[in-house]
Amino acid sequence: MNIKGTQGESLANWIKHNRGDIDAALWSDGYVLFRGFDVGGLAGFEECAGAACNTLYKHYGDLPLASASENVYFATPYPKHLEIQFHNEASHTHTWPSRQLFFCLEPAPQGGEWTLSDGRKVLEAMPAEMLARFREQGLVYRRRFIRGLDASWQQFFKVNDLQELREKMAPTGHEIDAPSENDVTVSFRTHAVLPLPERGTEAWFNQILLHHPDALPQEVGDLLRKHFPRDKFPRTVFFGDGSAIPAEWVRKVDEVLTDCSIRIPTQANDVLLVNNLLMAHGRLPYAGNRQIRVALGDMRTHDTA
Numbered sequence: 001m002n003i004k005g006t007q008g009e010s011l012a013n014w015i016k017h018n019r020g021d022i023d024a025a026l027w028s029d030g031y032v033l034f035r036g037f038d039v040g041g042l043a044g045f046e047e048c049a050g051a052a053c054n055t056l057y058k059h060y061g062d063l064p065l066a067s068a069s070e071n072v073y074f075a076t077p078y079p080k081h082l083e084i085q086f087h088n089e090a091s092h093t094h095t096w097p098s099r100q101l102f103f104c105l106e107p108a109p110q111g112g113e114w115t116l117s118d119g120r121k122v123l124e125a126m127p128a129e130m131l132a133r134f135r136e137q138g139l140v141y142r143r144r145f146i147r148g149l150d151a152s153w154q155q156f157f158k159v160n161d162l163q164e165l166r167e168k169m170a171p172t173g174h175e176i177d178a179p180s181e182n183d184v185t186v187s188f189r190t191h192a193v194l195p196l197p198e199r200g201t202e203a204w205f206n207q208i209l210l211h212h213p214d215a216l217p218q219e220v221g222d223l224l225r226k227h228f229p230r231d232k233f234p235r236t237v238f239f240g241d242g243s244a245i246p247a248e249w250v251r252k253v254d255e256v257l258t259d260c261s262i263r264i265p266t267q268a269n270d271v272l273l274v275n276n277l278l279m280a281h282g283r284l285p286y287a288g289n290r291q292i293r294v295a296l297g298d299m300r301t302h303d304t305a
Contacts (some may be wrong), residue, residue, distance in 0.1 A: 053297025
Protein backbone atom coordinates (compact mmCIF):
# COMPACT_ATOMS: atom_id res chain seq x y z
CA MET A 1 0.00 0.00 0.00
CA ASN A 2 1.36 3.44 -0.96
CA ILE A 3 0.25 6.58 0.92
CA LYS A 4 1.01 10.01 -0.56
CA GLY A 5 1.18 12.93 1.86
CA THR A 6 0.89 16.64 1.21
CA GLN A 7 3.70 19.11 1.72
CA GLY A 8 4.19 19.88 5.40
CA GLU A 9 1.78 17.16 6.58
CA SER A 10 3.06 15.43 9.71
CA LEU A 11 3.54 11.71 9.18
CA ALA A 12 3.38 10.91 12.89
CA ASN A 13 0.00 12.60 13.17
CA TRP A 14 -1.28 10.86 10.04
CA ILE A 15 -0.29 7.47 11.43
CA LYS A 16 -1.93 8.20 14.79
CA HIS A 17 -5.22 9.11 13.12
CA ASN A 18 -5.20 6.25 10.62
CA ARG A 19 -3.74 3.39 12.65
CA GLY A 20 -6.65 1.05 11.93
CA ASP A 21 -6.23 1.38 8.15
CA ILE A 22 -2.47 0.91 8.50
CA ASP A 23 -2.91 -2.25 10.56
CA ALA A 24 -5.28 -3.67 7.94
CA ALA A 25 -2.90 -2.85 5.09
CA LEU A 26 -0.03 -4.58 6.86
CA TRP A 27 -1.99 -7.83 6.75
CA SER A 28 -3.41 -7.41 3.23
CA ASP A 29 -0.42 -5.92 1.39
CA GLY A 30 2.33 -6.66 3.90
CA TYR A 31 3.75 -3.13 3.84
CA VAL A 32 2.89 0.57 3.74
CA LEU A 33 5.08 3.13 1.94
CA PHE A 34 4.66 6.71 3.17
CA ARG A 35 5.90 9.33 0.70
CA GLY A 36 5.69 13.13 0.60
CA PHE A 37 5.12 13.62 4.35
CA ASP A 38 7.01 15.77 6.83
CA VAL A 39 8.82 13.12 8.87
CA GLY A 40 10.61 15.54 11.17
CA GLY A 41 14.12 14.09 11.00
CA LEU A 42 15.36 11.31 13.28
CA ALA A 43 13.30 12.47 16.25
CA GLY A 44 10.22 12.59 14.05
CA PHE A 45 10.97 9.15 12.65
CA GLU A 46 11.10 7.75 16.16
CA GLU A 47 7.74 9.35 16.86
CA CYS A 48 6.35 7.80 13.66
CA ALA A 49 7.67 4.40 14.71
CA GLY A 50 6.09 4.79 18.13
CA ALA A 51 2.76 5.66 16.49
CA ALA A 52 2.93 2.64 14.16
CA CYS A 53 3.95 0.14 16.86
CA ASN A 54 2.61 -0.56 20.32
CA THR A 55 6.14 -1.00 21.69
CA LEU A 56 9.55 -0.25 20.18
CA TYR A 57 12.49 -2.60 20.63
CA LYS A 58 15.46 -1.14 22.49
CA HIS A 59 17.90 -4.05 22.69
CA TYR A 60 18.59 -5.30 19.16
CA GLY A 61 22.16 -6.52 18.86
CA ASP A 62 22.46 -7.01 15.09
CA LEU A 63 22.22 -3.31 14.16
CA PRO A 64 24.24 -0.38 15.55
CA LEU A 65 22.32 2.39 17.30
CA ALA A 66 22.01 5.51 15.16
CA SER A 67 21.83 8.20 17.83
CA ALA A 68 21.35 8.85 21.53
CA SER A 69 17.93 7.23 21.12
CA GLU A 70 17.63 3.56 22.08
CA ASN A 71 14.99 2.99 19.41
CA VAL A 72 16.62 4.02 16.10
CA TYR A 73 19.35 2.02 14.38
CA PHE A 74 21.59 2.31 11.36
CA ALA A 75 20.73 -0.03 8.49
CA THR A 76 22.81 -3.19 8.06
CA PRO A 77 26.44 -2.21 7.43
CA TYR A 78 27.13 -4.16 4.23
CA PRO A 79 29.21 -3.34 1.13
CA LYS A 80 27.15 -1.13 -1.13
CA HIS A 81 28.12 -2.98 -4.32
CA LEU A 82 26.58 -6.18 -2.96
CA GLU A 83 22.90 -7.07 -2.62
CA ILE A 84 21.45 -7.69 0.83
CA GLN A 85 19.51 -10.88 0.23
CA PHE A 86 15.98 -11.55 1.38
CA HIS A 87 15.49 -12.22 5.06
CA ASN A 88 12.95 -11.77 7.83
CA GLU A 89 14.48 -9.65 10.55
CA ALA A 90 15.76 -11.64 13.56
CA SER A 91 14.02 -14.81 12.35
CA HIS A 92 17.19 -16.73 13.29
CA THR A 93 16.65 -15.89 16.98
CA HIS A 94 14.03 -16.67 19.63
CA THR A 95 12.48 -13.19 19.46
CA TRP A 96 11.78 -10.97 16.47
CA PRO A 97 9.90 -7.79 15.52
CA SER A 98 6.51 -8.12 13.90
CA ARG A 99 6.94 -4.61 12.48
CA GLN A 100 9.97 -2.88 11.01
CA LEU A 101 10.31 0.68 9.74
CA PHE A 102 12.90 2.10 7.34
CA PHE A 103 13.52 5.85 6.97
CA CYS A 104 15.35 7.19 3.92
CA LEU A 105 17.42 10.22 4.91
CA GLU A 106 19.41 10.19 1.67
CA PRO A 107 18.59 8.01 -1.35
CA ALA A 108 21.42 6.59 -3.42
CA PRO A 109 21.90 8.38 -6.77
CA GLN A 110 21.94 4.96 -8.40
CA GLY A 111 20.36 1.71 -7.16
CA GLY A 112 19.72 0.92 -3.52
CA GLU A 113 16.07 -0.01 -3.96
CA TRP A 114 14.24 -1.71 -1.11
CA THR A 115 13.07 -5.20 -2.02
CA LEU A 116 10.20 -7.12 -0.44
CA SER A 117 9.06 -10.71 -0.95
CA ASP A 118 5.68 -11.95 0.29
CA GLY A 119 6.11 -15.09 2.40
CA ARG A 120 2.59 -16.26 1.62
CA LYS A 121 3.29 -16.24 -2.11
CA VAL A 122 6.63 -17.93 -1.49
CA LEU A 123 4.87 -20.89 0.14
CA GLU A 124 2.57 -21.22 -2.88
CA ALA A 125 5.52 -21.18 -5.29
CA MET A 126 7.96 -23.37 -3.36
CA PRO A 127 8.30 -26.96 -4.68
CA ALA A 128 6.18 -29.28 -2.54
CA GLU A 129 9.07 -31.60 -1.59
CA MET A 130 11.18 -28.71 -0.36
CA LEU A 131 8.37 -27.01 1.51
CA ALA A 132 7.37 -30.22 3.28
CA ARG A 133 10.88 -30.80 4.58
CA PHE A 134 11.41 -27.20 5.65
CA ARG A 135 8.05 -27.19 7.41
CA GLU A 136 8.62 -30.53 9.13
CA GLN A 137 12.24 -30.17 10.21
CA GLY A 138 12.73 -26.43 10.60
CA LEU A 139 16.25 -25.01 10.71
CA VAL A 140 19.32 -24.87 12.90
CA TYR A 141 21.27 -21.63 12.69
CA ARG A 142 24.85 -21.67 13.87
CA ARG A 143 26.63 -18.38 14.45
CA ARG A 144 30.30 -18.24 15.33
CA PHE A 145 31.33 -15.02 17.04
CA ILE A 146 34.98 -14.26 16.30
CA ARG A 147 36.64 -11.19 17.76
CA GLY A 148 36.92 -8.42 15.16
CA LEU A 149 34.48 -10.05 12.73
CA ASP A 150 30.81 -8.99 12.72
CA ALA A 151 29.05 -7.99 15.95
CA SER A 152 30.54 -9.37 19.16
CA TRP A 153 28.54 -11.86 21.21
CA GLN A 154 28.52 -9.32 24.05
CA GLN A 155 26.92 -6.73 21.76
CA PHE A 156 24.51 -9.13 20.11
CA PHE A 157 23.18 -10.75 23.28
CA LYS A 158 23.63 -7.67 25.53
CA VAL A 159 25.74 -9.49 28.13
CA ASN A 160 29.15 -8.94 29.70
CA ASP A 161 30.61 -12.41 30.22
CA LEU A 162 30.11 -16.06 29.27
CA GLN A 163 28.36 -16.99 32.49
CA GLU A 164 25.81 -14.25 31.93
CA LEU A 165 25.40 -15.41 28.34
CA ARG A 166 24.72 -19.00 29.42
CA GLU A 167 22.26 -17.94 32.10
CA LYS A 168 20.41 -15.59 29.76
CA MET A 169 20.14 -18.01 26.85
CA ALA A 170 19.48 -21.26 28.75
CA PRO A 171 15.67 -20.80 28.81
CA THR A 172 15.53 -20.03 25.06
CA GLY A 173 16.94 -23.30 23.71
CA HIS A 174 20.23 -21.89 22.44
CA GLU A 175 23.27 -24.16 22.58
CA ILE A 176 26.60 -22.49 23.39
CA ASP A 177 30.09 -23.75 22.58
CA ALA A 178 32.75 -21.42 23.95
CA PRO A 179 36.38 -22.62 24.00
CA SER A 180 37.28 -19.03 24.91
CA GLU A 181 35.73 -15.57 25.04
CA ASN A 182 37.31 -14.92 21.63
CA ASP A 183 35.63 -17.89 19.94
CA VAL A 184 31.97 -18.41 20.84
CA THR A 185 29.53 -20.45 18.75
CA VAL A 186 25.79 -20.28 19.37
CA SER A 187 23.30 -22.68 17.75
CA PHE A 188 19.54 -22.32 17.70
CA ARG A 189 16.82 -24.59 16.29
CA THR A 190 13.70 -22.87 15.05
CA HIS A 191 11.18 -22.77 12.19
CA ALA A 192 11.54 -22.14 8.47
CA VAL A 193 7.80 -21.50 8.09
CA LEU A 194 5.96 -19.32 10.60
CA PRO A 195 2.42 -20.28 11.65
CA LEU A 196 0.06 -17.33 12.08
CA PRO A 197 -2.95 -18.96 13.72
CA GLU A 198 -4.59 -15.64 14.53
CA ARG A 199 -4.81 -15.06 10.77
CA GLY A 200 -5.41 -18.65 9.73
CA THR A 201 -2.29 -18.62 7.57
CA GLU A 202 1.47 -19.11 7.59
CA ALA A 203 4.45 -17.54 5.85
CA TRP A 204 7.98 -18.32 4.73
CA PHE A 205 10.05 -16.88 7.58
CA ASN A 206 13.79 -17.39 7.87
CA GLN A 207 17.30 -16.22 7.01
CA ILE A 208 18.55 -19.08 4.86
CA LEU A 209 19.97 -16.70 2.25
CA LEU A 210 21.95 -14.76 4.85
CA HIS A 211 23.42 -17.82 6.57
CA HIS A 212 23.98 -20.57 4.01
CA PRO A 213 27.53 -20.66 2.55
CA ASP A 214 26.17 -21.39 -0.93
CA ALA A 215 24.10 -18.19 -0.87
CA LEU A 216 27.11 -15.94 -0.30
CA PRO A 217 28.35 -13.63 -3.06
CA GLN A 218 31.40 -15.20 -4.65
CA GLU A 219 33.84 -12.58 -3.39
CA VAL A 220 32.57 -12.97 0.19
CA GLY A 221 32.69 -16.75 0.02
CA ASP A 222 36.21 -16.68 -1.46
CA LEU A 223 37.40 -14.38 1.32
CA LEU A 224 35.93 -16.54 4.09
CA ARG A 225 37.39 -19.72 2.60
CA LYS A 226 40.85 -18.19 2.88
CA HIS A 227 40.46 -18.02 6.65
CA PHE A 228 37.94 -20.70 7.66
CA PRO A 229 36.95 -24.24 6.65
CA ARG A 230 33.39 -24.37 5.40
CA ASP A 231 32.06 -25.90 8.62
CA LYS A 232 33.62 -23.04 10.62
CA PHE A 233 32.15 -20.12 8.68
CA PRO A 234 30.86 -17.29 10.90
CA ARG A 235 27.27 -18.05 9.87
CA THR A 236 25.78 -21.34 8.70
CA VAL A 237 22.33 -22.93 8.60
CA PHE A 238 21.18 -26.56 8.42
CA PHE A 239 17.97 -28.53 8.42
CA GLY A 240 16.58 -28.99 11.91
CA ASP A 241 18.08 -32.49 12.14
CA GLY A 242 21.55 -31.06 11.51
CA SER A 243 21.86 -32.28 7.91
CA ALA A 244 23.05 -30.03 5.10
CA ILE A 245 20.68 -28.01 2.94
CA PRO A 246 21.66 -28.80 -0.67
CA ALA A 247 23.12 -25.99 -2.75
CA GLU A 248 20.48 -26.49 -5.44
CA TRP A 249 17.76 -26.02 -2.82
CA VAL A 250 19.35 -22.74 -1.74
CA ARG A 251 19.40 -21.56 -5.35
CA LYS A 252 15.72 -22.48 -5.68
CA VAL A 253 14.87 -20.58 -2.50
CA ASP A 254 16.60 -17.51 -3.93
CA GLU A 255 14.76 -17.91 -7.23
CA VAL A 256 11.33 -18.24 -5.62
CA LEU A 257 11.85 -15.28 -3.28
CA THR A 258 12.97 -13.14 -6.21
CA ASP A 259 9.99 -14.22 -8.34
CA CYS A 260 7.63 -13.24 -5.49
CA SER A 261 9.28 -9.86 -4.88
CA ILE A 262 8.76 -6.20 -5.62
CA ARG A 263 11.26 -3.34 -5.81
CA ILE A 264 10.69 0.05 -4.22
CA PRO A 265 12.93 2.91 -5.43
CA THR A 266 13.68 5.26 -2.54
CA GLN A 267 13.15 8.99 -2.22
CA ALA A 268 14.27 11.34 0.54
CA ASN A 269 11.93 11.19 3.57
CA ASP A 270 10.31 7.93 2.50
CA VAL A 271 9.21 5.76 5.40
CA LEU A 272 8.58 2.09 4.70
CA LEU A 273 6.60 0.12 7.29
CA VAL A 274 6.88 -3.65 6.84
CA ASN A 275 5.02 -6.58 8.37
CA ASN A 276 8.10 -8.66 9.20
CA LEU A 277 5.94 -11.73 9.82
CA LEU A 278 4.86 -11.79 6.18
CA MET A 279 7.50 -9.98 4.16
CA ALA A 280 11.17 -10.78 3.69
CA HIS A 281 13.18 -7.69 2.85
CA GLY A 282 16.47 -6.85 1.19
CA ARG A 283 18.40 -4.10 -0.57
CA LEU A 284 19.81 -3.88 -4.09
CA PRO A 285 23.40 -2.73 -4.77
CA TYR A 286 23.98 1.00 -5.10
CA ALA A 287 26.52 3.68 -5.95
CA GLY A 288 27.18 6.93 -4.11
CA ASN A 289 25.94 7.83 -0.66
CA ARG A 290 22.84 6.37 0.96
CA GLN A 291 21.51 6.85 4.48
CA ILE A 292 18.78 4.69 5.97
CA ARG A 293 17.62 4.41 9.57
CA VAL A 294 15.63 1.57 11.09
CA ALA A 295 13.19 0.99 13.95
CA LEU A 296 11.72 -2.28 15.22
CA GLY A 297 8.59 -2.95 17.22
CA ASP A 298 5.94 -5.27 18.60
CA MET A 299 8.21 -8.23 19.40
CA ARG A 300 7.15 -11.86 19.28
CA THR A 301 8.84 -14.85 20.88
CA HIS A 302 9.12 -18.48 19.90
CA ASP A 303 11.32 -20.93 21.74
CA THR A 304 11.99 -23.84 19.38
CA ALA A 305 10.52 -25.45 16.30
